[in-house]
Amino acid sequence: MKRGTPMKAISVAVLALCSGYASASGFQLIEQNASGIGNAFAGSAAVAENASTIFYNPAGMTQLQDREVSGGIAMVKPSFTFTDSGSSNVGAFQNTGNGGDAGSWAALPNxxxxxxxxxxxxxxxxxxxxxxxxxEYKSPWQGAAQSTKFDVKTMNINPSVAFRVNETVSIGGGLNWQKLDVEYRRLAGIIPGLSSGTALLKLKDDAWGWNAGVLFTLSPATKVGVSYRSAIKYKADGTVSTQGLTGGFAGLNGTVNATTEVKLPDTFILSVAQNLSDRWDMLGDVSWTGWAKIPKIDIMNSSTGSATPIQTLDTEFRNTWRVALGANYKYTDALKFKFGIAYDQSPVKGASTRLVSLPDNNRLWFSTGVQWKLDKASALDAGLAYLYVKDAKISNNQGASASPYRGLVDGTYADSCWIVGAQYSLAF
Known part of the structure; x- marks a missing residue:
């Protein structure tokens, strides 16, 4: 094997494909491997079954062989379909449709x-x-003044170290260099029915964070993992471009510099992996995510230095909990079947703060998967999950009777999501 080649290829793939719908709550992507899909990521900080433990708990590296490489991809297909029940002052922009299905396939490599x-x-x-x-909504879409497209991409590079203190305790930690890229499109109106155009926001930044974990091997059959990933604070810079305004407002078309500050949340995980017999393993997971660090997002005009935001996204997020339970059945030495269920809480508090760009709600995971050990040094995992998402009510008023005329979007989202993935792991 030519050393470095697999990781280089994977990093290029991540750069190209790392946008997609977050299938965990908010816009978090829990699918940092595909081998955990079958268990709904239960036991994520304790199982340490391949090198992807670097993300969930770096201390788990002490359970691996001398050299291991693991790479995979998860394909995510969300669905967001809107049914109107009282939206108003959005037809002034001649957008009266429901926008079709705002979800689409996304590829998440690791x-x-x-x-x-x-x-x-x-x-x-x-x-x-x-x-x-x-x-991304299809035209016509009556919520177009609030959002037609919202695309958030990140890439995270995580060098890590782990140390076995003794046969019971291992510790680990790492640094995280993370890159953020945001694109936000919407209809831009000055006076309803007289002049409307489009606005495009693009922002970029990179920042540093850290992660740490402890793995307790309480017995050959019992492992407990605890891990923490820090919040990462961005000051993203970019531009806002407006075009299509007509008449006396045509002079407002153009591009200005923009900036915003946002802190992506920290996460704490407590996991247990318990071997029940020669055939059965049980896995458990409780995690907490600090979404309340994003009460709102103010987008500022950095060209003028004005203290008044160009736009504010009033997210009013709350902190969330996720609970998962999984099981493995070892059919043969080479073949293992995986099962999992999880409850994942949404950071969205309610209908008035639910955004058309993030029509998120609480969800249940139903997962299954299989692991095939090709030989003593390699394994292939495949997983499938269906996310049942509770219908999401929305009644978001962003200026239904006064400037900036982004209207009231009132109705219900029917949401769901499918996840399918595969992971290849090799010791060498």
Missing amino acids: GYLSWALNKDLYLGLGIGAPFGLMT
Whole structure:
């Protein structure tokens, strides 16, 4: 094997494909491997079954062989379909449709490399996309003044280290360099019925964070993992471009510099992996995500330095919990079947703060998968999950009777999501 080639190829893939709908709550992407899909990611900080433990709990590297590489891809297909029940002052822009299905297929690649320097000290590198979002409405769409497209991409590079303190305790940690890329499109209106155009916001930034974890091997049959990923604060810069305004408002067309500050949330995970018999394993997971760090997003005009935002997204997010339970059945030495269920809480508090760009709600995961050990050094995982999402009420008023005329969107979203993925892991 030519060293470095797999990780280089994976990093290029992540750069190209790391946008997509976040199938965990908010716009978080929990699918940082595909091998955990079959268990609904239960036991994520404790199982350490391949090098992807670098993301969920770097201390798990001490459970791996001397050198391991793991790479995979998850394909995510969300569905967001809107039914109107009282939207108003949005028809002034001659947009009266329901926008079709705002969800589409997204590819989420990942790659990891773990290397033992000696029997107790390990180094690792992970590449993935921990956050992402894509909603895009078809025309005609009566909520177009609030959003027609919202696309959030991230890429995360995570060098890590792990140390076996003794046979019971291992510790690990890492740094995270993360890149953020945002594109936001909407209808831009000055006076309803007289002049309307389109606005395009583009923002970019990169920032640093960290992660750490502890793995307790309480017995050969019982492992407990605890891990934490820090919040990452961005000050993203870019532009807002307006075009299509006519008549006396045509002079407002053009491009100005824009900036915003946002802190992507931290996450805490507590996991248990319990071997029940020669055939059965049970897995459990409780995680917390600090979404309340995003009460709102103010988009500022940095060309003028004005203290008044160009636009404010009033997210009013709340902190969330996720609980997962999984099981593995070892059919033969080479073949293992996986099962999982999870409850995932949404950071959206209610209808008045639900955004058309993020029509999110609480969801249940139903997952299954299979692992096939090709030989002593390699394994292939495949997983499938269906996310049942509770119908999401929306009654978001962004200026139904006064400037900026973005209207009241009132109705219900029928949401759901499918996830399918595969992961290849190799020791060498």
